[in-house]
Amino acid sequence: MxxxxxxxxxxxxxxxxxxxxxxxxxxxxxxxxxxxxxxxxxxxxxxxxxxxxxxxxxxxxxxxxxxxxxxxxxxxxxxxxxxxxxxxxxxxxxxxxxxxxxxxxxxxxxxxxxxxxxxxxxxxxxxxxxxxxxxxxxxxxxxxxxxxxxxxxxxxxxxxxxxxxxxxxxxxxxxxxxxxxxxxxxxxxxALSVTTPAQIWLSTGIRAVDHCVEGLCSLDPKAGEQSDKGFTEGLKLLVPNLLITKKNWDAEEPRLKEMMGVIEAMKGVQSGVPMGGSHGIGHQLGPLGVGHGETSCIMLPPILKYNYSHGDEKVKKLQQKVLDVLWGEKAVADVLTSKGLKKETADAGDVVGTVISELGMPRTLKDVGVERSQLDALAENCLKDPWLKTNPVPLTEKKQVLEVLEMVVGDGKSSL
The missing domain is CATH 3.40.50.1970 (Rossmann fold)
Structure with missing residues (x-):
């Protein structure tokens, strides 16, 4: 009661x-x-x-x-x-x-x-x-x-x-x-969440965004109208309000909407839709001292770019669902436009990455203390995670994982 x-x-x-x-x-x-x-x-x-x-x-x-x-x-x-x-x-x-x-x-x-x-x-x-x-x-x-x-x-x-x-x-x-x-x-x-450090609150918000994005992009048979509804509503609640929270830390209304967005995201997850490479690689970054939210901040954009460049038209069409949601939110579209992105040409990796940068979250492995010398062992461990196989472009070989990691090494040689 x-x-x-x-x-x-x-x-x-x-x-x-x-x-x-x-x-x-x-x-x-x-x-x-x-x-x-x-x-x-x-x-x-x-x-x-x-x-x-x-x-x-x-x-x-x-x-x-x-x-x-x-x-x-x-x-x-x-x-x-x-x-x-x-x-x-x-x-x-x-x-x-x-x-x-x-x-x-x-x-x-x-x-x-x-x-x-x-x-x-x-x-x-x-x-x-x-x-x-x-x-x-x-x-x-x-x-x-x-x-x-x-x-x-x-x-x-x-x-x-x-x-x-x-x-x-x-x-x-x-x-x-x-x-x-x-x-x-x-x-x-x-009101309680106002006392949470910004790095934790915003990065875990991107973790919830990661659920939505990888869920919407999943090729698994469990993915469909029911799961898409939760993931879509989650994105609409999470991303605009995270941007608002970044600018107005004490505002409680956007924080409550973010909390509701997490519930919507988890509705999609509870449909049984498996996650993809961002989650799978993130699991192995955890033991290296990287927070769960931070793993999503770093790995989601390169996974989206890898899948887009190596995937077929179906993979690209699924990413378009993410783009349609984010460009459809004025608070998000304003940020993207201000950073020089165009709706006609920006891919999902660009869009999500720009949001993460606007929140001031880490974008490279170097940002969180992971060095190039650790990539080989990291890639080996990642291949043991079941969600690499459920990535829209299955990651089954070490060279694939290394290609993704290479984008975000952050030592001046990365491509992202």
Missing amino acids: AAQGEDYRPAFPPKTKPHISTGIPFPEAAAHHITSTYHASKVYIIVSNSISKTENFTLLKKALGDKIVGTRLGIKPHTPWDDLLEIIKDIQTKGADSIITLGAGSLTDGAKVITLALANNVSTLDGLSTLTKEAQTPDLKAPQIPVINIPTSLSGGEYQSLAGATDKRNDHKAGFQHPEMGADLIILDP
């Missing part, structure tokens, strides 16, 4: 999970649903280290009061299993009956794995191994503890029943998935 003044509804009807909450401050929403929706009395909070030092965290603690039984400050990047086991044991010791995450990224993924582990009585490294997708353990029990995510980025991980976490014994980032895994409630508060 909604609180007074709150918009409370399913993100993906007719599915009832997750619900989204907008319209009231996040501490008020969290306290209301902990009590009235989940009837919980022992809340465990996982909060990012940076947010834990802010007034926002103080307000959440004040709203929940003595219902808080435990707090975890941060989970390290790429969600190490050791961190998760520490939290699992702490939750078990304190008898928590609900989890709230305040932050994004590793916290969101971590909560998913934690609830799956708790449901299956797992509290060791070997036990976590049995929960991975690779293990294919039959009849895993569904998570039982309700999870509330209060995200501070636009990456959209809170809308998926998939999580990644790293076994530091071999540095392998394993996938975990269960149809019932993930947030029960996602509280969206644009």
